Amino acid sequence: MSKNRTRTISCQRCGKSFDVLIWDSLNADTDPEQREEIKKGTFNRYKCPDCGFTMILQYSCLYTDMSHAKQVFVIPTDFDKRLEEANRYFDLLEKKELQTVADIADNCSFRAVHDFSELREKVNMWDNGFDDAAMELYKAMTRAWLETREDGGKPVSKAFFSSENGKDEIEILFEDGSAGAVDFVPDLYRDITAKYGDDLNSALKSRCFSVVDFDFAVNFMGGAVTENNTESEIVEGTFT
Numbered sequence: 001m002s003k004n005r006t007r008t009i010s011c012q013r014c015g016k017s018f019d020v021l022i023w024d025s026l027n028a029d030t031d032p033e034q035r036e037e038i039k040k041g042t043f044n045r046y047k048c049p050d051c052g053f054t055m056i057l058q059y060s061c062l063y064t065d066m067s068h069a070k071q072v073f074v075i076p077t078d079f080d081k082r083l084e085e086a087n088r089y090f091d092l093l094e095k096k097e098l099q100t101v102a103d104i105a106d107n108c109s110f111r112a113v114h115d116f117s118e119l120r121e122k123v124n125m126w127d128n129g130f131d132d133a134a135m136e137l138y139k140a141m142t143r144a145w146l147e148t149r150e151d152g153g154k155p156v157s158k159a160f161f162s163s164e165n166g167k168d169e170i171e172i173l174f175e176d177g178s179a180g181a182v183d184f185v186p187d188l189y190r191d192i193t194a195k196y197g198d199d200l201n202s203a204l205k206s207r208c209f210s211v212v213d214f215d216f217a218v219n220f221m222g223g224a225v226t227e228n229n230t231e232s233e234i235v236e237g238t239f240t
Ligand SMILES: [Zn+2]
Pocket: 011, 012, 013, 014, 015, 016, 048, 049, 050, 051, 052, 053
């Protein structure tokens, strides 16, 4: 069940106070409108009623989507400490003290993310039929390709799966501040799932909130991710 409350915040531009709705937990099945807002990136944006300035709030939220067997804990502050606390919950499951949740937990994916943009990315991945762990490998390989290409490779600070307007692509932010997007290559993704899918599944089998991100991909690959880990080639993207 979803749980929300009203909080008063102050506009960062004009200082005027106004009320916003904060979701401590969000059930995607009972609140599909909020789920859509997460997918669009508007869920945690708040517009000042006085001056129109838009602010982005990050706060803790437990996102549950039982139809898709996913639960994601959004932890913007004290990440490591709060993740550890949350994972003690699974020790209770192991002891069968929470039998009904334990029954659900067996086939559910549990993830921990730092903010709502990471939650947004995951929900979009899952909705488009992708596995988030395989997609992190895909993104890591895309980064490696961009950083080492002969015609001007440069360091990448972030890669982000996007499916705006029905087109799958990897949005890229470079360390020099420039940005762009690389077309998604289904063949490369298929290669990755065929080659690493089983190992990824067993790496994530334990019942706890797992962090599946770039570091996860690098650790999984043993430290070295290159664009040559599979047969398929990444095609040219558009960069600005
Ligand atoms: Zn304002």
